[in-house]
Amino acid sequence: MPKIQSKKNSTKKEVIIEKAAKLFMEKGFGAASMRDIAEAVGVEAASLYNHIQSKSEILQTICFKVANEFISHLEVVEMSNETILKKMEIIIRFHIRMMLDQYEYIYISDHEWRHLTEPYLSNFLNQRRSYRKRLGDIIEDGIQKNELKKIDSYVAVLTMLSAISGIESWQRSRKTTSAETLESSMVKYLIEGLKK
Amino acid sequence: MPKIQSKKNSTKKEVIIEKAAKLFMEKGFGAASMRDIAEAVGVEAASLYNHIQSKSEILQTICFKVANEFISHLEVVEMSNETILKKMEIIIRFHIRMMLDQYEYIYISDHEWRHLTEPYLSNFLNQRRSYRKRLGDIIEDGIQKNELKKIDSYVAVLTMLSAISGIESWQRSRKTTSAETLESSMVKYLIEGLKK
DNA sequence: CGAAAAACCTAACACTTGTTAGTTTTGCTT
DNA sequence: AAGCAAAACTAACAAGTGTTAGGTTTTTCG
DSSP: OOOOOSGGGOOHHHHHHHHHHHHHHHHOTTTSOHHHHHHHHTSOGGGGGGTOSOHHHHHHHHHHHHHHHHHHHHHHHHHSOOOHHHHHHHHHHHHHHHHHHSHHHHHHHHHSGGGOOTTHHHHHHHHHHHHHHHHHHHHHHHHHTTOBOOOOHHHHHHHHHHHHHTGGGGGGGTTTSOHHHHHHHHHHHHHHTTBO | OOOOOSGGGOOHHHHHHHHHHHHHHHHOTTTSOHHHHHHHHTSOGGGGGGTOSOHHHHHHHHHHHHHHHHHHHHHHHHHSOOOHHHHHHHHHHHHHHHHHHSHHHHHHHHHSGGGOOTTHHHHHHHHHHHHHHHHHHHHHHHHHTTOBOOOOHHHHHHHHHHHHHTGGGGGGGTTTSOHHHHHHHHHHHHHHTTBO
16 A cells, blocks of 8 residues: 655655755756755655655656646647637636646746756657647637737747746735736736737 | 957957856756866866856856846836837847847846845846836836736736747747747737737 | 966865665554 | 564765866967
8 A cells, every 4th residue: 555644645755846846946956956855855865765766856757747737738628619719718827827836846847857867858848849839730720710810820839838937936926916917917918919 | 458369359258158158058057067167168177267256256247247238228218209119119129139149148147047146146136126117117107108908017027028038949940930030920929919 | 588477287175966775763564 | 562664864985066276388578
């Protein structure tokens, strides 16, 4: 029977990854040491290796967990019977929500993937390229159906995605700008620039 | 008389910073070692210290060079007699151009500033906050003058800036998407979402 | 040329890195 | 209470970190 940890119904491995994520975000993957992570978990560095195989594995877990969530969601949207505009809105909202709910994981997957080692690095980049391609296809579909402004679909995808994933610096002013304001304002900005 | 280096009319210090920038971008500030930088310059690690004071100084130089360029430009735009919409377009175009011309420096200033040490870190963050505030003020001015859509100005600034600074991944597909296409498509996207 | 200055080199420092080995403690099941 | 496995510990490793000291070569310039 799998070992279940005290708090939060989470494995110790999950606790380690969670604490590591926070540190990777604050100091960067390279600058956050195993001893830092161990201290955050409340244990000696060597003890971490009872639960994980390497520092790299932590980064891999985080990056692919995020990638898989986005790909799964995209699959659902692609299959759905919504208008193109609605599809785009759904995707944008999903990205913003992910950013708000799982800020640290998303941040790491966005900024620290460079430190992945092969073959994980290539794998990750392939998945990302494919995701963007499929998003671009949706937009081109929308242009052809005359639902969207005529715009370079690749640039539009990049603009959209980076606009959303750059909300990092918003995080600390959560008090002055609520999540709802952020989401609705951003959707408004990003969608009304697309609508014909 | 100041020492002038062989190629490109640049000081050796500038060469070091240039090479370091490339490495900081590829591997991150923490993972790029002085010995890596030295090798790129074609010299031993210790010799670097004839031209710079520390690894930190390189990062500081890059971050504040970028910050100053943006602030200077903003000052000019603020003083000008353009419409608000035109002002925003000028700023957006400037950001995109900077991204294309000085990709490495901008990338580092955007992503590696976390590794600045005090008091430079606080200083940098203050400058950034002030820049965004002033950009937000322009937008609010535009809303009041009925030139722009009614939108949360802070969210708009963040959306705009992060959309632009996230073009990192575009860099390697320069062949398929020209700089002109990128700039015009992006301006179209970002401006027409603002125009009333 | 000859001297001063600038730039470079080798060697070393004190410290941190990820990780392994071997041992001891913890906590559950019989 | 005994036994067993999981998980913690201490100690150490080889390699890499930024940086300094001191000596040697190269460049500059009168």
